[in-house]
Amino acid sequence: MSILDINKIRKDFPILDEKVNGRDLVYFDNAATTQKPTIVLEALSNYYGHYNANIHRGIHFLAEKATSAFEDSRTTIQKFLNAAHKEEIIFTYGTTDGINLVAQTYGRKFLKEGDEIIISTLEHHSNIVPWQMLCEEKGCVLKVIPIDDKGDLLLEEYEKMLSEKTKFVSVVHVSNALGTINDVKFIIDKAHAVGAKVLIDGAQASSHITIDVQELDTDFYAFSAHKLFGPTGMGVLYGKSDVLNAMPPYRGGGEMIKEVTFEKTTYNELPYKFEAGTPNIADVVAVKFAIDYINELGKENIAAYEDELLKYATEQLSEISGLRIVGQAKEKVSVVSFVLDGVHPQDVGVILDQQGVAVRTGHHCTQPLMNRLGLPGTSRASFAVYNTIQEIDKLVAGIHKVKKMVL
Amino acid sequence: MTINAIQDEIIEEFELFDDWEGKYEYIIDLGKKLPKLSDEFKTEDNIIKGCQSIVWLHAYKQDGKIHFEADSEAIIVKGLVSMLVKVMTNHTPEEIANADLYFIDKVGLASHLAQTRSNGLASMVKQMKAYGIAYQAND
Numbered sequence: 384m385s386i387l388d389i390n391k392i393r394k395d396f397p398i399l400d401e402k403v404n405g406r407d408l409v410y411f412d413n414a415a416t417t418q419k420p421t422i423v424l425e426a427l428s429n430y431y432g433h434y435n436a437n438i439h440r441g442i443h444f445l446a447e448k449a450t451s452a453f454e455d456s457r458t459t460i461q462k463f464l465n466a467a468h469k470e471e472i473i474f475t476y477g478t479t480d481g482i483n484l485v486a487q488t489y490g491r492k493f494l495k496e497g498d499e500i501i502i503s504t505l506e507h508h509s510n511i512v513p514w515q516m517l518c519e520e521k522g523c524v525l526k527v528i529p530i531d532d533k534g535d536l537l538l539e540e541y542e543k544m545l546s547e548k549t550k551f552v553s554v555v556h557v558s559n560a561l562g563t564i565n566d567v568k569f570i571i572d573k574a575h576a577v578g579a580k581v582l583i584d585g586a587q588a589s590s591h592i593t594i595d596v597q598e599l600d601t602d603f604y605a606f607s608a609h610k611l612f613g614p615t616g617m618g619v620l621y622g623k624s625d626v627l628n629a630m631p632p633y634r635g636g637g638e639m640i641k642e643v644t645f646e647k648t649t650y651n652e653l654p655y656k657f658e659a660g661t662p663n664i665a666d667v668v669a670v671k672f673a674i675d676y677i678n679e680l681g682k683e684n685i686a687a688y689e690d691e692l693l694k695y696a697t698e699q700l701s702e703i704s705g706l707r708i709v710g711q712a713k714e715k716v717s718v719v720s721f722v723l724d725g726v727h728p729q730d731v732g733v734i735l736d737q738q739g740v741a742v743r744t745g746h747h748c749t750q751p752l753m754n755r756l757g758l759p760g761t762s763r764a765s766f767a768v769y770n771t772i773q774e775i776d777k778l779v780a781g782i783h784k785v786k787k788m789v790l
Numbered sequence: 791m792t793i794n795a796i797q798d799e800i801i802e803e804f805e806l807f808d809d810w811e812g813k814y815e816y817i818i819d820l821g822k823k824l825p826k827l828s829d830e831f832k833t834e835d836n837i838i839k840g841c842q843s844i845v846w847l848h849a850y851k852q853d854g855k856i857h858f859e860a861d862s863e864a865i866i867v868k869g870l871v872s873m874l875v876k877v878m879t880n881h882t883p884e885e886i887a888n889a890d891l892y893f894i895d896k897v898g899l900a901s902h903l904a905q906t907r908s909n910g911l912a913s914m915v916k917q918m919k920a921y922g923i924a925y926q927a928n929d
């Protein structure tokens with residue numbers, strides 16, 4: 384049994400009281416986005432209601448209060464990732480934005496024709512397309528680490544791909560579609576051994592796994608606040624300071640400059656060099672509260688409880704005849720993707736929705752992965768700390784109803 | 791029967807259902823009864839874009855009227871598509887181009903027209919009307 388009081392935790396998330404199609408909401412789409420606890424909602428309304436001001440420029444009371452709340456968030460995130468320096472934390476609008484930033488600045492400056500970029504079969508489109516765009520522009524070559532049928536990366540194939548031509552490796556920490564936890568430490572070390580830089584897409588990992596960017600020794604780490612109980616449209620790019628310093632700025636505008644004349648502009652230092660314009664102040668301020676919330680529960684406790692849910696769901700779903708769990712990697716987070724014989728995933732989703740159960744269906748923004756698995760898509764239930772065993776029972780009953788109605 | 795008379799008939803049928811299960815079982819049944827679209831018409835060009843499941847729509851004109859045949863991988867979408875075909879098939883291009891499809895809303899399936907559903911019913915309606923307009927222009 385978990386040492387967390389799940390009923391108490393559920394009360395922290397007001398949306399869980401919502402009714403959907405007349406039923407209690409069962410929210411199993413946490414890999415898409417998590418729900419927000421009251422303290423995050425209050426942080427947002429407090430900011431707008433009590434100290435909304437533009438940051439870093441004003442000298443009045445509100446501006447200073449807003450600036451210090453904004454910078455407090457940076458410190459909180461620095462600790463959350465165990466980054467060596469505060470200025471290595473760049474605020475973005477999400478994982479996608481962070482990856483594009485790196486591809487468009489580091490990539491455009493340092494990669495050239497014939498250089499190789501390695502990604503994996505498990506990637507989300509947001510860790511595929513920015514590299515394809517770069518390859519198209521620069522004539523780089525994209526290489527893809529294959530997987531086995533269970534959804535684990537074939538790391539021996541990865542090792543064979545590495546050479547002095549490899550200049551960049553960008554791999555997902557945790558697969559959103561299958562839940563696979565990748566051995567990113569191994570991937571990073573091997574990439575560094577051939578002199579390549581590494582970005583880890585941490586969109587799905589940040590809420591489940593303790594991240595230590597110094598121990599990983601990764602050059603970049605990107606994630607989104609909305610997947611860890613924080614607001615949408617806010618994310619983080621971690622980068623090693625020497626690498627970030629060597630990169631050209633991304634967007635031009637206010638905040639990111641030191642001095643502007645019509646002849647020449649000098650750029651601000653880190654992290655502001657990469658934060659042009661008025662940032663998403665409210666959401667940055669609020670993310671601190673989401674991370675405090677996670678820290679208070681304890682990431683290990685959260686992970687242990689989610690593992691219980693995963694184990695229970697895996698057992699229960701495996702017993703349904705005609706159901707096949709897609710993704711049975713050695714190490715997984717609390718994500719269960721499945722297909723039902725003779726039933727299209729969309730039908731599963733529609734009928735579960737009628738019963739108040741929210742799952743994700745389709746390709747999960749991982750079309751190349753679905754092609755590799757030979758599937759049009761899957762249905763995916765992904766769990767968070769506020770989910771319960773009873774809710775999994777509702778999912779199971781819901782799937783039985785799908786079979787009864789469709790088959 | 792006119793497009794509106796067929797719509798009214800469907801609305802009446804749906805009044806029999808007092809819960810979602812009856813309604814969806816009926817739609818699934820319609821999906822199962824819809825004749826399979828022959829493979830020669832399951833072409834790339836006939837795929838309706840913007841659907842989570844693949845939906846094919848084939849149209850042809852005969853004796854001044856447009857006929858539709860359709861299919862989908864997903865059974866609920868297929869049922870919905872079957873209703874659209876029933877309403878829209880065998881009418882003149884003008885009637886199709888100008889049709890006001892109120893039945894979807896009236897039978898409580900409007901959410902299936904929303905973009906978020908990404909099942910492309912809205913795209914399907916648009917495509918049917920586009921055929922209406924195109925065949926008008928051909929006349």
Ligand SMILES: Cc1ncc(COP(=O)(O)O)c(C=O)c1O
Nearest residue numbers: 477478479507509559584586607
């Ligand atoms: C593995 C992975 N990478 C990247 C993303 C993109 O995140 P965002 O849409 O917040 O930029 C997601 C979100 O679904 C994801 O799951």
